[in-house]
Amino acid sequence: MKKLGIAALIAVMVVGMAGCGNKVADNGSTSSSAAAEPAVSAEVEPGADKGAGAPADVKLAVPAVKDGVTRPGEDAMETYFEWDKIEGADGYEVSVQSKFYSDETFSEPEIIETTDSSYVASAQDYFDFLIKVRAYKGTGADRVYSDWSKEAAGFSYDESEVAK
Numbered sequence: 001m002k003k004l005g006i007a008a009l010i011a012v013m014v015v016g017m018a019g020c021g022n023k024v025a026d027n028g029s030t031s032s033s034a035a036a037e038p039a040v041s042a043e044v045e046p047g048a049d050k051g052a053g054a055p056a057d058v059k060l061a062v063p064a065v066k067d068g069v070t071r072p073g074e075d076a077m078e079t080y081f082e083w084d085k086i087e088g089a090d091g092y093e094v095s096v097q098s099k100f101y102s103d104e105t106f107s108e109p110e111i112i113e114t115t116d117s118s119y120v121a122s123a124q125d126y127f128d129f130l131i132k133v134r135a136y137k138g139t140g141a142d143r144v145y146s147d148w149s150k151e152a153a154g155f156s157y158d159e160s161e162v163a164k
Contacts, residue, residue, distance in 0.1 A: 058088075058137055058138070058144045059144075060086055060088060060089055060135040060136070060137055060144060060145070060146035061086050061087070061135065061146060062134070062135075062146045062147045062148070062149055063083040063084065063086055063092065063117075063133045063134065063135055063146070063149045064083055064084060064149060064150075065081060065082075065083045065131065065132065065133050065149045065150070065151075065152040066081065066082055066083065066152060067081075067152050067153050067154060068080060068081045068121070068129060068131075068152060068153065068154015068155070069081075069154070070154065070155060070156060070157070070158070073120075073122050075122075075124070076122040076123055076124040076156065077122065077123060077124070077156040077157060078120050078121070078122045078156070079120070079121045079122070079129050079154035079155060079156055080118065080119075080120050080154075081094075081118060081119045081120070081121070081129075081131055081152055081154060082117060082118040082119075083117050083118070083133055083149065084117065085117045086135040086146065088137055089135035089136060089137055089146075090115070090136060090137050090138065090139075091113055091114060091115045091135075091136055092113070092114055092115070092116075092117070092133050092134065092135055092136065093111050093112070093113055093133070093134050093136060093145070094111070094112045094113075094114060094119045094131055094132075094133050095109040095110070095111055095131060095132045095133070095148065096109065096110050096111075096112060096119070096121060096129065096130075096131050097109050097110075097129070097130045097131070098121065098123070098127050098128065098129050098130075099127065099128050100125065100126065100127060100128075101126040101127065101128055101155065101157065101162055102126075102162075106128070106130055119131060119133075121154065121156070122156065123156040125156070125157075126155070126156065126157040126161070126162055127155065127156045127157075128153070128154075128155045129153065129154045129155065129156070130151050130152070130153055131151065131152050131154075132148045132149045132150065132151050132152070133148070133149045134146045134147060134148045134149065
């Protein structure tokens with residue numbers, strides 16, 4: 001009886017180990033999770049930042065961001081930006097820059113993560129905003145990014161209210 005139990009345990013271990021090894025993807029690269037996760041079908045632009053250790057076959061399209069739309073908010077004027085969802089993306093990084101309308105230069109970019117396909121900037125004064133977006137998939141060292149989108153512009157005021 002003990003021999004049968006030991007033989008069964010060894011068989012389970014061998015079968016379990018067979019599923020844990022490195023798999024060779026269609027492009028020749030290896031991935032320890034190739035059997036567990038389906039491939040993502042979106043495209044990456046050349047030169048995209050893929051992160052260390054990211055699977056070479058995971059590719060994400062570049063988001064197309066629409067210019068911001070100004071609308072009244074609860075406490076301030078809001079600038080609403082949106083983009084189409086990217087197939088296979090887990091979320092998005094939004095790079096946000098702002099400046100007072102009469103200033104010459106924008107602030108240093110602030111990076112914000114979101115799982116939504118929109119972003120709302122708000123200000124109580126006359127501010128201009130520039131954003132760009134990139135999609136991501138994965139976490140930590142396995143995170144893969146698309147290229148950054150083209151910049152989209154918006155503002156938190158009615159242009160007719162200020163003389164430029």
